Structures are given as C-alpha cells and as structure tokens.
Amino acid sequence: MALYHDFLVEDREFTSYEDLKAHCRLKAPENFNFAYDIVDRYTVTEPGKRALVWCDDDGEEHTWTFEQISADSKRTAYFLASQGIKKGDAVMMILRRRYEWWWVMMALHRIGAIAVPATDQLLQKDIEYRTNAAEIKMIISYDNPAVQSEIEKALPNSPTVKKLVTVGPSREGWIDFHAEVDKCVPEFPRPVGDAAVHSEDPMLLYFTSGTSGYPKMVLHNYLYPIGHLITAKYWHGVQDNGLHLAVSETGWGKAVWGKLYGQWICGSAVFVYDMHSFKPDKMLQKIAKYGITTFCAPPTVYRYLIRQDLSKYDISSVVRFATAGEALNGEVYNKFIEQTGKKIYEGYGQTESTIICGNFLDAVVRPGSMGRPSPVYDVSVVNASGKPVPAGEVGELVIHLDKGHPFGLLSGYYRDVALTANAFDGGVYHTGDTVYMDEDGYVWFVGRKDDIIKSSGFRISPFEVESVLQQHPAVMECAVTGVPDEKRGQAVKATIVLSPGYEASEELEHELFDFVKHETALFKCPRIIEFVHELPKTISGKIRRVEIREKDAGVDVDKVKQEF
Known part of the structure; x- marks a missing residue:
C-alpha cells in the first residue's frame, strides 16, 4: 500500500479543491x-x-x-x-x-x-x-x-x-x-x-537555471521530499502501482518533482526513457508500449506533440497529463484537447519549492492559468510595499511564513546569508514572479519581475504577447522582450523560431504584425520581429530573455520599428 497516508494529518480522500485547501495538512516522523x-x-x-x-x-x-x-x-x-x-x-x-x-x-x-x-x-x-x-x-x-x-x-x-x-x-x-x-x-x-x-x-543542492546572473545554490533538507506528496498525488494524479513519466533530465530540479520523491511516496513506479535526443514520435511510442498512466512535460514538449498525428498512438492508458516549467499557451492546450480529449493540468513552482500553484484533483482548468494555491503554501499577491493587491491586479507572488516553514520550501541559499535574508525578507518568501489572481483564486503568470516590459507607461507581460503569437501556425517558439526606446522607454520585440515549412520574409513579418494587431491591444504589438533558428535557453530549457535583452541593448529602434 502507498505510504502517503502516513504523512497526512487527516488521512482521507479529499472531494474537491476547496476541501483539499481547507483540510490537507502534512506531518513528518522524527x-x-x-x-x-x-x-x-x-x-x-x-x-x-x-x-x-x-x-x-x-x-x-x-x-x-x-x-x-x-x-x-x-x-x-x-x-x-x-x-x-x-x-x-x-x-x-x-x-x-x-x-x-x-x-x-x-x-x-x-x-x-x-x-x-x-x-x-x-x-x-x-x-x-x-x-x-x-x-x-x-x-x-x-x-x-x-x-x-x-x-x-x-x-x-x-x-x-x-x-x-x-x-x-x-x-x-x-x-x-x-x-x-x-x-x-x-x-x-x-x-x-x-x-x-x-x-x-x-x-539536496541545486544550482538554479540562471535566467539572469550566476546560478544560485538552492538548499533543501530531509523534509523536502514530503512536500512532493502534494505534487504527485493531487497535481500529477499518480496512482498506486501506476507508472509515471516526467520528461526531465536528472540535472534539472524537475527530476525530483516527477522522477522520485512524490511518486514513490504515493506508490507509483517511475518510468525513465534515457533518450539520445527528444523525438516526439518515439516518446509517444514509449507511452503506448509501457502503458504510462500519468505524464508530465514542459510546454515545449506539448508544442511538438500536437504537431503529430496523435490518432496513430494508443495513449489511452494515460489518465492525466500535466505541465510546468513555463506558462502554457492556451492555443497548445486547446489543440491537445481537440486531438486527445484530455486536459493538461498546469502547475507552477520553482527549484526552491514543490508545487506552489496547480490545477489540483479534478478542478476546472482555465487554459493559461497555473491553477490555485497548494494546500501547504499560504500565498498572496502583493505590491512593492508588501501589501495585498485586489483581484486582477498584477503583483509579486509570495509565500507567508508566519505559520511556520512549510514542507517543500528551500532551507535557504547555500553559503549566502544575504541572498537568503533577501528572499525571506518581511516574513515571506519572495518568488520573484509577477502574477495576478482572479476573483475565483486562479493565478495567472505575468513574468519574472525583470522580464516585464514598460512601454509608454504600460506594463506589458511577455507571456501575454507570446500567447497571441503562438496562435499563428508559423510560430513554433517565441520570446518577447523589451528593447530600449527613447520615446517609449522600451519597445516590444518578438524573437521567433518558425515552424517547419515556413521561411523568414518581409511578407511574413507583416502578416504576423497584422495578426497580433487584430488579437490584442495596439500598445502590446511587437515593433520589431527577428527570426532565429533557436532561442537562448538555460540548461533546464527555460528561455533566457535576459540574453536577448543584453544582445539588443544597442538596437536603434527608430531604424527597425514597425508603425501601425
């Protein structure tokens, strides 16, 4: 029998997210x-x-x-x-x-x-x-x-x-x-x-992905695995005697999210495919051959999967699909559910934590939202002064510590007292991520604090613009960043990897500009588009927007911008 029962203060099945949030508490043996x-x-x-x-x-x-x-x-x-x-x-x-x-x-x-x-x-x-x-x-x-x-x-x-x-x-x-x-x-x-x-x-010590600056050393103690009970049971939905596949290399923090702690606590076996390189068709063949029951992968993997003819593969054994790593584009979610009839349950966390927000149990999924707060984290969205903001207003996501240090949250940054003190300043853990929470408690990712674009007095979320661009069939991947602009402070730039069958051209640029212009507010539209073969990424696959910004620091926007 699965061992997760031993770590629940109230050992029973929870009937809804509200029940889970109100009553799920963890405990640990000495x-x-x-x-x-x-x-x-x-x-x-x-x-x-x-x-x-x-x-x-x-x-x-x-x-x-x-x-x-x-x-x-x-x-x-x-x-x-x-x-x-x-x-x-x-x-x-x-x-x-x-x-x-x-x-x-x-x-x-x-x-x-x-x-x-x-x-x-x-x-x-x-x-x-x-x-x-x-x-x-x-x-x-x-x-x-x-x-x-x-x-x-x-x-x-x-x-x-x-x-x-x-x-x-x-x-x-x-x-x-x-x-x-x-x-x-x-x-x-x-x-x-x-x-x-x-x-x-x-x-356990992980060096963070380093989207900016040198990697930090994230330190976890021996209680950390218990926090992943929530990750595995209530977000991944793993089953006792099931078989869980998480697409992650063991050098990345996501490996212990999906390849070890929570899965074994909950009685599920872990499936590992030691591939030379990622090929969507081979991944789908493994799912069918081994009867995978639960599956988790970053959004990039799903972008490749939806370009396959999924009807060729028997993936009916999978009872739950999940994703984390970056915000999931709504278009990818919709295309996946069209082809499979299966939802993708998004979640959010960091190397410093277990799952902080997620679509838990059988909650209604709102495509693009990373779900609602985990039952073991007391979170809120705050402004620069640390005060909670109203529903719909953007702020930083923080975890409150006044009720104690929660299971799964880092002990601190190894050998860096100042960085640890800054992260836990004011009696909260600062995620450094900006979000907004809607009136029903769903949390929507906006971006890293450093990634927010400030143009003509507007605060623009890169993810929001990227989500629009990725609805166009020509766009495989994209990164939206701010370029210095004397008139606006920053201008919006889109760096794009094209889908197979498309070639960079001035005509395609105009097509994309026109597409975005009709899908979102004018002030969010990219004024610069650059086509590239690949985006700069961290070793864990996250887009390094900071690298694009640094490269573009000397761009003369007036010479390349598009006027609408």
Missing part, C-alpha cells in the same frame, strides 16, 4: 530520511512492488523493485563511504537519465551527504564555478567522453574534488563505478551517534 523511511519500508511491506522501469534508445531495458533499489543503493552507499564520502560532503552527479542516478541519490541520503545533481551540458567554467561554490568532493559522471573531458579540464581549478567516478567503461584516472559497487555487500545500517542524519540537515 528525523525522516527518504531512503530508510520510504524505500526500505516498501522493502519490508511490499518487496516486489515495482519502483523503476528504465529503457534507452539502444534497446536496453530494466525493471527494479523497491527491494532491488534498496539493495543497490546500499551497495552504492558502502562504496561511497569506502571512498571517504561522509555526512555533509557534497557529491556532484552528471548522470543524464542513467538508472544509476537513483542508486546514488538514495546512497547519498543514507550517508547524509549532499546530493548535487547537474546537467551534462556543463562546460569547464560551469563545472569550476559549481565545484568551488559548493566545495564538491566527488564527481560521478556517465561515460560521455565530451562531458568527462570538460570535468578533467576543470580539475586544476577545482581543489576540493578528490575523486572522479565513471559510470561505464573504465577511464584513466577515474574509479570504475560498477566494478567497485559490484564488490560491495547490500548492507548499510542507518547511521547513529555523530553520523546520524537529522531532518534539518542539508540533503
């Missing part, structure tokens, strides 16, 4: 540790319960039960400890979607070490910054020569890194993961005494 209190507990109660289903593009596939995950993670913990890893040490993992990531994560939790997942897109300077900022002691990487070469180049400037471990064929100067783990016994007793792990100890 010194909770996910590896011992979830994985090992299933090993006792349901040892044959399916935990992980994994496949790749080379035809390899495996299934692990909780009993097997427990044993493999204990061997891994034994190995790591033999290499000097102890409580409080930081270990970086660059493992893409390799199944060993689950072993290592659980092993680090057993030891009390700090897990630092990272993406395989990091280059030498990125690695140097991270190893020094977090004092990384060991790096575990899968056997990609390009990735491991970047790690090796970073070593001379990474003095805290003492060991390199390779998952795959041996490499000179690296420890062979499987050769060593295979020698270890599947035993690793829960630490006691000075080595004991406590609830408030550091457990």
Whole structure:
C-alpha cells in the first residue's frame, strides 16, 4: 500500500479543491530520511512492488523493485563511504537519465551527504564555478567522453574534488563505478551517534537555471521530499502501482518533482526513457508500449506533440497529463484537447519549492492559468510595499511564513546569508514572479519581475504577447522582450523560431504584425520581429530573455520599428 497516508494529518480522500485547501495538512516522523523511511519500508511491506522501469534508445531495458533499489543503493552507499564520502560532503552527479542516478541519490541520503545533481551540458567554467561554490568532493559522471573531458579540464581549478567516478567503461584516472559497487555487500545500517542524519540537515543542492546572473545554490533538507506528496498525488494524479513519466533530465530540479520523491511516496513506479535526443514520435511510442498512466512535460514538449498525428498512438492508458516549467499557451492546450480529449493540468513552482500553484484533483482548468494555491503554501499577491493587491491586479507572488516553514520550501541559499535574508525578507518568501489572481483564486503568470516590459507607461507581460503569437501556425517558439526606446522607454520585440515549412520574409513579418494587431491591444504589438533558428535557453530549457535583452541593448529602434 502507498505510504502517503502516513504523512497526512487527516488521512482521507479529499472531494474537491476547496476541501483539499481547507483540510490537507502534512506531518513528518522524527528525523525522516527518504531512503530508510520510504524505500526500505516498501522493502519490508511490499518487496516486489515495482519502483523503476528504465529503457534507452539502444534497446536496453530494466525493471527494479523497491527491494532491488534498496539493495543497490546500499551497495552504492558502502562504496561511497569506502571512498571517504561522509555526512555533509557534497557529491556532484552528471548522470543524464542513467538508472544509476537513483542508486546514488538514495546512497547519498543514507550517508547524509549532499546530493548535487547537474546537467551534462556543463562546460569547464560551469563545472569550476559549481565545484568551488559548493566545495564538491566527488564527481560521478556517465561515460560521455565530451562531458568527462570538460570535468578533467576543470580539475586544476577545482581543489576540493578528490575523486572522479565513471559510470561505464573504465577511464584513466577515474574509479570504475560498477566494478567497485559490484564488490560491495547490500548492507548499510542507518547511521547513529555523530553520523546520524537529522531532518534539518542539508540533503539536496541545486544550482538554479540562471535566467539572469550566476546560478544560485538552492538548499533543501530531509523534509523536502514530503512536500512532493502534494505534487504527485493531487497535481500529477499518480496512482498506486501506476507508472509515471516526467520528461526531465536528472540535472534539472524537475527530476525530483516527477522522477522520485512524490511518486514513490504515493506508490507509483517511475518510468525513465534515457533518450539520445527528444523525438516526439518515439516518446509517444514509449507511452503506448509501457502503458504510462500519468505524464508530465514542459510546454515545449506539448508544442511538438500536437504537431503529430496523435490518432496513430494508443495513449489511452494515460489518465492525466500535466505541465510546468513555463506558462502554457492556451492555443497548445486547446489543440491537445481537440486531438486527445484530455486536459493538461498546469502547475507552477520553482527549484526552491514543490508545487506552489496547480490545477489540483479534478478542478476546472482555465487554459493559461497555473491553477490555485497548494494546500501547504499560504500565498498572496502583493505590491512593492508588501501589501495585498485586489483581484486582477498584477503583483509579486509570495509565500507567508508566519505559520511556520512549510514542507517543500528551500532551507535557504547555500553559503549566502544575504541572498537568503533577501528572499525571506518581511516574513515571506519572495518568488520573484509577477502574477495576478482572479476573483475565483486562479493565478495567472505575468513574468519574472525583470522580464516585464514598460512601454509608454504600460506594463506589458511577455507571456501575454507570446500567447497571441503562438496562435499563428508559423510560430513554433517565441520570446518577447523589451528593447530600449527613447520615446517609449522600451519597445516590444518578438524573437521567433518558425515552424517547419515556413521561411523568414518581409511578407511574413507583416502578416504576423497584422495578426497580433487584430488579437490584442495596439500598445502590446511587437515593433520589431527577428527570426532565429533557436532561442537562448538555460540548461533546464527555460528561455533566457535576459540574453536577448543584453544582445539588443544597442538596437536603434527608430531604424527597425514597425508603425501601425
């Protein structure tokens, strides 16, 4: 039986969002540790319960039960400890979607070490910054020569890194993961005494995507996984003994949202497709073949899926589709429901949190809205003075802390007292995101505070203009930004990736200008359009509007603007 019951103060099924919001409260056992209190507990109660289903593009596939995950993670913990890893040490993992990531994560939790997942897109300077900022002691990487070469180049400037471990064929100067783990016994007793792990100890460290400036180090403690009960059960809608697929690489914070904590607490197995590159048709084939029951992906994935003939694929096993990462365009939602009859349940959160707002249970979905507040977060929309704003008015989304620190919210920014104090200033956690809340409590994303465009006295949401542009069939992706303009303060610019079959031309520019002009207020219309092959993005796939703004800082708007 799923273990989520143990973490609900009022253990029952909630009948509506209103019921959930009013009565769902979480609790935790003393010194909770996910590896011992979830994985090992299933090993006792349901040892044959399916935990992980994994496949790749080379035809390899495996299934692990909780009993097997427990044993493999204990061997891994034994190995790591033999290499000097102890409580409080930081270990970086660059493992893409390799199944060993689950072993290592659980092993680090057993030891009390700090897990630092990272993406395989990091280059030498990125690695140097991270190893020094977090004092990384060991790096575990899968056997990609390009990735491991970047790690090796970073070593001379990474003095805290003492060991390199390779998952795959041996490499000179690296420890062979499987050769060593295979020698270890599947035993690793829960630490006691000075080595004991406590609830408030550091457990997980993520470097944020960095849409502007250097990445911040987001620190979570051992209570963090409990917050993802809400993410998995009431937003993803996972089922006990189901199979959940989240399209995310393990270096991104979304991996623990959809590939680990909440799913296992709620009894669902996790499906992992270790793909070489994203291909919509292959993804749909996997959904059909393995009988995926719940699915979550960023809006970009859905934009590709709706361009497929979805009638060719049997995806009837999926009872719930969800999305997060960026605001979902209403046109994508409508086209998906036209083809499948299935809604997409949007949610919103950050690396710093679990799900903050979402379309929970069977709530009415309002396309484009990220839903209503999570039952574990007391949120409001405030102005620059910290005062709540009326329904419909734009402000910053904040989480109130006067009733205590909620499950799932970051402990702080690692080794940055000033940044932590600023984030929690005034007794609230500042998300840095601007939104408005309608009269029914639905929250609508406007943008990052830095992304808001101020033109001729108007405040313009990039997402609002992007949503209009993406209704045009020529637009695959777009980013709307402000360009310095002496007359207006800023002019609206659209940077566009075209859909297959369309070519950049002056005629298409005029067509798009005319399209937007008839769909929204004139002051929101882009005065500049640039066609590009790809948009600058963070390692987690979020559009880096700041990079576009920096590139355009010297643009002479009067020479390129469109007049209406």
